[in-house]
Structure formats: C-alpha cells, structure tokens
Amino acid sequence: MKVYNFEKGAAPVNTDEMYMKEAYKLAQKAYEEDEVPIGAIIVSQGKIIGKGYNLTERLNDVTAHAEMQAFTAAANFLGGKYLKDCTLYVTVEPCVMCAGASYWTQISRIVYGAKDDKRGYSAISSHIIHPKTEIVGGVMESECAELMKRFFKSKR
Numbered sequence: 001m002k003v004y005n006f007e008k009g010a011a012p013v014n015t016d017e018m019y020m021k022e023a024y025k026l027a028q029k030a031y032e033e034d035e036v037p038i039g040a041i042i043v044s045q046g047k048i049i050g051k052g053y054n055l056t057e058r059l060n061d062v063t064a065h066a067e068m069q070a071f072t073a074a075a076n077f078l079g080g081k082y083l084k085d086c087t088l089y090v091t092v093e094p095c096v097m098c099a100g101a102s103y104w105t106q107i108s109r110i111v112y113g114a115k116d117d118k119r120g121y122s123a124i125s126s127h128i129i130h131p132k133t134e135i136v137g138g139v140m141e142s143e144c145a146e147l148m149k150r151f152f153k154s155k156r
C-alpha cells in the first residue's frame with residue numbers, strides 16, 4: 001500500500017515500510033537483550049495496538065515469540081480475540097506456531113520482512129494461514145535478515 005505525498009519533490013511514503021521500521025526497532029531491542037532478534041507490531045486504523053519482541057530466553061518460554069505477545073496485547077487493547085481490520089508487521093516470516101495463532105485471530109493482513117526457509121510456516125504448509133488473511137513478504141527484507149545473520153554469527 002502506498003500513500004502519496006503530493007508536495008513538491010517529496011518521495012512517496014510506503015506505509016508498510018514505515019510500520020516495519022517500528023517492528024525492526026523492537027527486533028533491535030531483542031538483539032540488545034541477547035534474544036533472537038525478531039520484533040512485531042499490530043496496526044489497526046493507523047494506530048499501533050500491540051507490540052512484542054522475542055523473549056524466549058528471558059521468560060524461559062518457547063512460546064514467547066514476538067507475534068504471540070503482539071496478538072495478546074492487541075486483543076487486550078480491542079477487548080476481543082479477533083483481529084479483523086488489523087495488520088501484523090513482523091521482521092521475520094512467522095513460524096508454524098505463530099501462523100497457527102494468526103489463524104485463530106482471523107487477522108486481515110500479515111506483512112513480514114525476511115523469509116525463513118527453515119522455520120517459516122510456508123516451508124511446512126501455506127494452509128496454516130486463514131483464507132481471509134492477506135500475506136505480504138519481503139518488506140525491509142535485507143535489514144531484517146542482516147540482523148538475524150549478525151545474531152547467529154555472534155553465537156558461533
């Protein structure tokens with residue numbers, strides 16, 4: 001989705017990229033805390049209603065993925081479990097668990113940064129995603145992938 005700014009000489013503002021930057025900031029926070037650097041936000045009507053970053057180490061909880069926390073926060077904000085008319089921005093392609101959770105939320109859109117060929121849901125099955133959910137991949141792909149690479153390199 002592109003929003004054009006018609007002021008003279010202004011470049012078009014890409015909304016998806018703008019929100020992905022917010023998710024990326026959370027991924028950087030995870031990186032600084034020595035967590036796998038993945039960040040997520042949920043946007044509804046131009047407003048950020050849920051945020052999360054990976055906390056599996058701090059919480060000793062394999063389910064503490066960025067998306068799971070963002071889903072919970074957004075549902076709390078809305079006072080309902082369904083995330084219709086919402087978009088999830090996440091720096092890395094969701095895993096099967098998070099894609100499965102997104103199915104239950106019936107979220108309208110998922111926008112992700114880097115593809116995850118090993119643990120991404122699409123490596124297993126694209127049917128995990130709700131038929132009403134639109135998927136967009138590859139937004140700020142290189143930045144998001146680079147952060148992951150840097151993290152795993154430092155672990156070797």
Ligand SMILES: [Zn+2]
Pocket residue numbers: 065067094095096097098099
């Ligand atoms: Zn996940």
